[in-house]
Amino acid sequence: MTRLHVLHRLHGRPGACLALAASTVLLAACGSDDEPKPVLEIKTLSNRADLVSDGDVLVQLILPAGATTAGLKADINGSDITSAFATRADGRITGLVSGMKVGANVLTVSGDDVSTTALTITNHDRGGPVYSGSQPTPFVCATPTPQGATASLPATNASGLTTTASDGKCNIATEYKLYYKTTAAGCSFALPDPSPAVAFTATTPPTTATPPANPCFKPYTVGGSTPADLATTTTDAGQTLPYIVRVERGTMNRGIYDIAVLFDPAKPWSAVAPQAQWNGKVQYNFGASTGQPRRQARPATAWTDDRALSRGYMVVNNSMTDSLQNSNRVMMSETVMMMKEHISDQYGAIRFTVGNGCSGGSINSNMNASINPGLLDGITVSCTFPDSETVTMEVADCVALVEAYQKPQWLALMTGQTPAQVNARKAAINGHMDQSACHGWYNFFGSNSKAGVYFQRTVPAANNDSGVIVQSPTATNNCQLPAALVYDPVTNPGGARCNAWSWAESIWGKATGSPAARDTRDNTGVQYGLKALQSGAISGEEFVTLNEIVGGADRDTNPTAARSVADAEALNIAYRAGIVMSGANLAKTAVIDMRGYDDSLINVPPGFAGIPAASLQGVALFGIHQQWRSFSIRDRLDRDGGGHGNQAIWRFGRSGFSPSATMATEAFTTMDSWLTALKADSSSASLEQKIRNTRPAAAGDYCLLSSDAAQSTKVTNAASCDADPYLAPRSSPRQVAGGPRSEDILKCQLKPVDANDYGGKLGAAQLARLNAVFPGGVCDWSKPGVGQQAAAGPLSFEAGPGGQPFPPAPVSRAKQ
Incomplete structure (x- = not known):
């Protein structure tokens, strides 16, 4: 690709009057040859210039009208990096700025036709944090193989990497492996290099796991003979190629991550020239449950998602975005931001990102939308909860x-x-x-x-x-x-x-x-x-x-x-901070919510009869993923988000809380169509309105009744769905106490005990006892909760607890 010193002159006449938006650069006035040169814009593409991590960032140089690339030079902190920039196939001048130190870095660009311009880029360590504030200690790094406890240290989890952590932030050198999809029938999509089960006690190391006997993904060796069972796949762009996947494994924000994508070992890949089989789409998988262990671990979710990979999607996860490993939702959202920047810096521009998860994974999907809107363009979730605070x-x-x-x-x-x-x-x-x-x-x-x-x-x-x-x-x-x-x-x-x-x-x-x-x-x-x-x-x-x-x-x-x-x-x-899920913020994200039955441990729907109760509890059913939760989210959208046109609820009454492969695939393809249309909408409508306008017909509400053994007949009449005993939304202790179904009042405002509220069912002595229980009064559910307010995020906690709104993003300016 042609470097800057031989780049062609751009269209336009040198010396012509220039007009650029004030929000991008400061402009010099047009006039005589003695007046200052116009100013170009330096724009970071993969993240805001003050939120960068891991020492690199993708940058675009935008020339003012009529200016050329003649004499264009770039340096970072005084070191020449001109060779990093070039005019790419899309006509933009871009380059990866790397090797930055932690803290402030000054990127300076000059040229024959433009004034010297500078942008300050603030880089953060790969191990974090960026905006979530100080990291908790102690925190025990994973090791190449699991280790038992000592007198003062717990057992460690296996990292899935060959080297040990290089510092206290548990940064471990990144590694890459190639796998191919086999044509073998009945193969297992379990990880081909399974992580040993996480040890849940401090003294017992996890047991050693073994690979599946017939894995769907097998190691691929470059230069070796082509495997006889190598499958092919056709991406959603119509490209047919050998089904070979590269898995990048490394650490980010103290979590261990996997990035998997279709890969041609014979070709290079860079952010400015990605391999064509990647469609630019990212599926981000969030892990379930909730916890806060002080130990680094592998992600609980697998990268072996054939539905996404075969179509050209990139599949991404990180243990710090697994709810079981990290219940700090701000840190979790920060990790997603850091991962997306890393993808943009190393793989190229992201078209859109879809979050995916059940239970705690649904919490993290919703929390990204609430805490830092825009990280996820859409979410396909199941066994859904809105957030952890109200749950x-x-x-x-x-x-x-x-x-x-x-x-x-x-x-x-x-x-x-x-x-x-x-x-x-x-x-x-x-x-x-x-x-x-x-x-x-x-x-x-x-x-x-x-x-x-x-x-x-x-x-x-x-x-x-x-x-x-x-x-x-x-x-x-x-x-x-x-x-x-x-x-x-x-x-x-x-x-x-x-x-x-x-x-x-x-x-x-x-x-x-x-x-x-x-x-x-x-x-x-x-x-x-x-x-x-x-x-x-x-x-x-x-x-x-x-x-x-x-x-x-x-x-x-x-x-x-x-x-x-x-x-x-x-x-x-x-x-x-949006830690209580904001309906106004969620309205900026397309949502498909697949709601199965998990309302009881003893009343089970068809298909579970005969399963011992001990097996149901914690295996087939948990009794906690209640139907009403999806409608709680809908109530917040209706109240604060201008309606629920961005949310589809698909209920199913027969198979527990996990959607069938058929429904999950339907959700995947429907969301893909939705977001493709959304990204093509160039109208001036708000993002919320665009999401509603581009919602496909396939994203309507429906249910599969528990009486439908085949689970194939879509019922769109909500009353019929609600009449099914395994689909009916019930409530919670707080709602029985008078609270709203939105279930987002953490602390109620109070009113005096009023005998009229009890319909004559309490005597004078009982009312006196009730007043003794509630000397300050009882909940007044007609009023907002104490402290309840609109989300103002994203907030930065870099300066301490409580958080402050992000300042305006840094912009480049003429260097004095």
Whole structure:
């Protein structure tokens, strides 16, 4: 490609009057030969100039009208990099600026026809952070092979890389491997180099995993004979080629990542000249669950996505965007930004990015859209939750209720009742199909907020009818660290705190006078079972007693008789930063939400009959991915996003919470059509309106009824879908207490106890007791939540907790 010193002259007459937008450069006036030369624009393409990471960034030089490339020179911090720039096939002058130091770097460009122009580029370490603030410590780097614990260090996870970390940020040298897709029938899409299972205790190393016996992807050797079973594929651009994939594995923001894409080993690839089989589209896979271990790990999601790879998509993941490995949603969004910049710098321009994930993966998809709109153009999600802060409300409510149902005061009221009658009361209070859904929350995430060492408490499957709790004899902690390194209020108050708020202390800040981070948990004023009382499902005495005994939790997540009280500043941060999912921001993203049934551990839809309850709990069903969650998101869109024209809900009532391969493929191709049309829309309409305007007919709402054994008949009548017992949206404990289905009021405003609210079902003595429970008043759900406000993000936490809006993006200016 022709370098700058021999580039052709651009169209236009030198010396002609120039006109460029003031937002791009400062212009010199036209006039005599003695006047200053016009100024070109230096524009970073892969990220804002102040958010760059890993030492490189793709840059475009935009000449003013009439100027030529004669004598054009570029340097970074005084080092000549002119050879990095050239006029490319698309007519643009671009180049990869690399080798930058951490901190401020000055890129300077001059030429015969233009004034000397400079742009300050702020580069951040590959290991992060960029804008999420200080990283929590201790944090244990992965090793080439898993290692057992020592007296002071936990077991390490296997990195899938051959070298060890080079620094405290767990940066490990990047490696590349080639694989080919086999033509073998019945092959496994499991990873051909599987990561050993993550060790969930601090002392036991993960077990060694073995590759599948018949992997769909096998190692490919350059220069060797062509494998007899090498498959071919035809991309969505119609290009047919050998199905060979290159996998880049490295580290970014302390996470381990994989980038997989179709690759021709005989040809070069650069950001300014990508290989043609990549269609410029990225599928970003987010991992499920939620956690905050202090150990580096491989991604939980696999790169072996035939649906995407075969069509020419790039498949991307990073363990710091797996919800199980990182529950700091700002850091997670930052990691996506860093990964996208890396792709742009090394592979080329991205046409659009689709987020994909279930459960915690859906949280991360929605959180990207809310915290930093624009990172994802569309999302295809299943078993969907809006965000972790408001989901934590239901977890905390269920924990408090499950414990309350085993307290003597409640059990005394249940004397003489049949188990069915007792459980009907619990279901009415919980808002769920039955009592077991709260058991699901209690078992899987009820201890996730524990700050220190604890003994896991669960309701075993065999106890779903009685709700009797059992406690594990083995101590554990959520940091996956040795107990000696973990917080203890007496013996180690300065130890690592292992809940989500302390993991994200750079976002929340510390609570005054406490080692704990500020947090958003609050149930002050919440009248559990209010609608159950009003409907007659529970008695006045049961209602009052329940609210007397339910209590709350302290900062260490120990149960307390008093209600939980949120930190006011944490509430402000949660809303302002978009950590509570913003309907206004989500409206900027195309959404296909595939909602399966997971509303109970004991009431199972067709297809699950005969499966033991122990297998259902945690394998086939969790009881926590409730139907109403999709409509909670819709309510936020309707209230704050101008409607839900950007969201399609596809419900299915037969196969649990995971969509079939048929539905998943339909979602993939429909989203591809949607975003292709969106990117082609050059109108002046807002992004939100463009998304609604380009929504394809295939992206309408529908359901597959549980009675449909073939799961093939699409029903578009919402009332018919809602009438299906396995598709009906139910509610939550907070909604039964009077809260909105949007479920985004973390802390309610209060009003005095009003006897009229109880329909004459409470006597004077009971009202007096209720006033004693709620001396400050009860929730007034007609008002916004305390601290509830519009999202103002993206916010930077580089200067400390609380966050500040990003300043205007840096622009190039004439050098004085």
